Amino acid sequence: MDSFPTYSRVFVSQHNSLPFRVNLLSMKQKSVISLLFLMLLMSCSEEINIDPNNFLIGIWTYAEYQDGALIFNRNSEFIDDRCYEFKIDGTLTSRQISGWCATPPVSYANYPGTWTILNDTLVLVNTDYWGGDMTYTLAIESVDSRILRTRVIYEP
Numbered sequence: 001m002d003s004f005p006t007y008s009r010v011f012v013s014q015h016n017s018l019p020f021r022v023n024l025l026s027m028k029q030k031s032v033i034s035l036l037f038l039m040l041l042m043s044c045s046e047e048i049n050i051d052p053n054n055f056l057i058g059i060w061t062y063a064e065y066q067d068g069a070l071i072f073n074r075n076s077e078f079i080d081d082r083c084y085e086f087k088i089d090g091t092l093t094s095r096q097i098s099g100w101c102a103t104p105p106v107s108y109a110n111y112p113g114t115w116t117i118l119n120d121t122l123v124l125v126n127t128d129y130w131g132g133d134m135t136y137t138l139a140i141e142s143v144d145s146r147i148l149r150t151r152v153i154y155e156p
Contacts, residue, residue, distance in 0.1 A: 113128060
């Protein structure tokens with residue numbers, strides 16, 4: 001029978017192949033590695049800048065329709081659904097359906113526009129869309145750093 005060199009913590013696999021050395025990390029080393037990995041993950045995530053003077057500024061992506069209101073979540077980028085980007089200079093980008101047919105599957109396009117605050121709860125929106133341009137009012141029910149809850153008011 002062949003003899004193997006003596007190592008600390010040497011194991012032989014079930015198939016009697018060559019021995020391999022198992023390096024056991026100390027708890028301190030595991031903690032340091034975990035901390036470095038967590039820091040790497042956090043540095044790769046996209047940061048969303050929020051204007052504390054106007055929570056409406058930023059990108060909002062459609063989440064759901066609830067009790068007659070449209071619910072949007074703050075995001076760092078547009079998704080393939082209805083979205084708004086309200087910019088500090090009064091311009092906006094509106095992501096809407098790109099054609100007249102709303103039967104799935106639908107495609108979306110970004111349209112330029114403007115927005116104006118009318119009062120504490122009403123925002124006038126003028127934006128292009130596939131059929132020309134439209135003007136409507138967003139009645140803001142609530143807005144915070146994460147969620148925008150609004151109703152759309154179309155006036156003739």
